[in-house]
Amino acid sequence: MRGYINRYxxxxxxxxxxxxxxxxxxxxxxxxxxxxxxxIAAESKPANESASATQSTSEVKLESKTAPASVHSNTQxxxxxxxxxxxxxxxxxxxxxxxxSHAEGYGLNxxxxxxxxxxxxxxxxxxxxxxxxxxxxVTTDGYVFEGxxxxxxxxxxxxxxxxxxxxxxxxxxxxxxxxxxxxDKFMPYKVMQLNKDGSTAVYATIDTPQQQI
Numbered sequence: 001m002r003g004y005i006n007r008y009x010x011x012x013x014x015x016x017x018x019x020x021x022x023x024x025x026x027x028x029x030x031x032x033x034x035x036x037x038x039x040i041a042a043e044s045k046p047a048n049e050s051a052s053a054t055q056s057t058s059e060v061k062l063e064s065k066t067a068p069a070s071v072h073s074n075t076q077x078x079x080x081x082x083x084x085x086x087x088x089x090x091x092x093x094x095x096x097x098x099x100x101s102h103a104e105g106y107g108l109n110x111x112x113x114x115x116x117x118x119x120x121x122x123x124x125x126x127x128x129x130x131x132x133x134x135x136x137x138v139t140t141d142g143y144v145f146e147g148x149x150x151x152x153x154x155x156x157x158x159x160x161x162x163x164x165x166x167x168x169x170x171x172x173x174x175x176x177x178x179x180x181x182x183x184d185k186f187m188p189y190k191v192m193q194l195n196k197d198g199s200t201a202v203y204a205t206i207d208t209p210q211q212q213i
Contacts, residue, residue, distance in 0.1 A: 098178075
């Protein structure tokens with residue numbers, strides 16, 4: 001997985017200085033660990049059985065674990081049950097697989113497609129450089145969801161798409177976002193709206209894990 005992260009960051013030139021700055025806030029080793037871990041939120045082990053979390057920063061705070069997908073609203077599930085999408089990802093991306101499981105838990109009919117160069121699809125679907133992450137999801141209706149967007153907000157967007165918007169994005173790979181669960185750590189982040197003219201706007205601000213449900 002370390003090789004994947006390095007190749008993604010160093011050879012494809014996909015992540016702009018904005019994202020690199022954000023990722024520099026979080027130790028790279030923690031991001032890599034989160035991307036390679038199984039979905040911690042789905043486990044039922046007591047906290048004292050989890051791996052020791054000796055590494056911390058002021059930007060990463062301890063929060064209660066994200067509740068399992070089974071507690072999401074029936075409305076969200078009903079919306080995504082009627083949606084099919086293709087997820088373009090690297091074959092070695094563990095956190096991408098975890099995000100697909102998260103979205104499927106909310107009813108999304110997702111088909112993962114492993115590709116050699118994810119940047120080609122980000123370019124094709126007009127994902128701005130500063131909004132890019134590890135995988136790109138495209139619905140059959142042409143809406144784009146970049147990175148670890150909570151399924152809750154996918155459903156909200158699809159149910160009532162903002163005028164002139166093409167989708168949503170969670171830039172970089174925030175620890176604690178869906179598919180990036182790692183121990184009890186959570187990094188606040190924003191869900192960004194992608195517009196047809198290339199502009200972006202804040203769609204939702206996620207300050208706690210509970211807001212993702």
